[in-house]
Amino acid sequence: MPGQPLRLRTGVRFDVLDVPAEAGTEALRRLAPGSPVALRGDRMELLLAAGSAEEVPGVLDWLEWGAVTLDLRLLGAGDTVEAPPPPAGAVMSGRAGAVQGAAVWLRPPGPGRGVEALLPAMPAVGRGGSAPDLVRLLDTVAAQCHRVRLRRSCAGPAVSGRNQPLAFS
Structure with a gap:
């Protein structure tokens, strides 16, 4: 329908790992350069x-x-995700013109080619050495998600002058 965002079914050609953008930024180093990544508000x-x-x-x-x-949230078989609009032109202009909360491509999929070979997978899948290792990606994402959670809990309001919840005494 015109005006309705396009929904993509996950679990067929790809799954989605939804993480805080702050944690996902570190994970970008573990992805192949052509791996698609979307940014939706403060989530990646x-x-x-x-x-x-x-x-x-x-x-x-x-x-x-x-x-x-x-x-972190997972979207797999039976789930759907809202597709970001295709990037306008060859160069992305960031979030300009995006609707608040709408997803934008941080790394758009390449035109006319499948990206499945670039997506992180389990090493046992036998996809050769080209796919990024899912285990390493998850370890990075988990560590970053944990750091984000600790940072946010430490930044909370001070309670009775004790604003060091992780300090030893």
Whole structure:
């Protein structure tokens, strides 16, 4: 329908890992240069290989992040995500003209080519050496999500003059 945002079904060609933008910025180093990444307000949407959303909880447990509360969401089979509008022209102009809260491509997918080979995947999938390693990406994202949470809890209001919740005495 005209005026309605395009919804993309996840779990078919890609899954989505939704993290705080502050945590996702560090993860960009673990992605292939052509890996699509969207920015939606203060959240970053990292595209993963299809089926990865099912693997993530087990990988986080294996990495010993399973018991830690992390601000990340997974979109896999049966979910949908709002597609950012295609970038205007060859060069992105940032967030100019974007509707508040609407997603924008931070790294748009390349025109006319599949990006599946560039998406982070489990090494056992046998996609050769070209795909970024999902395990390393998740370890980076989990550590950054945890740092963001600690930073935000430390920046909270002081309670009875004790504003160092992580200090030892």
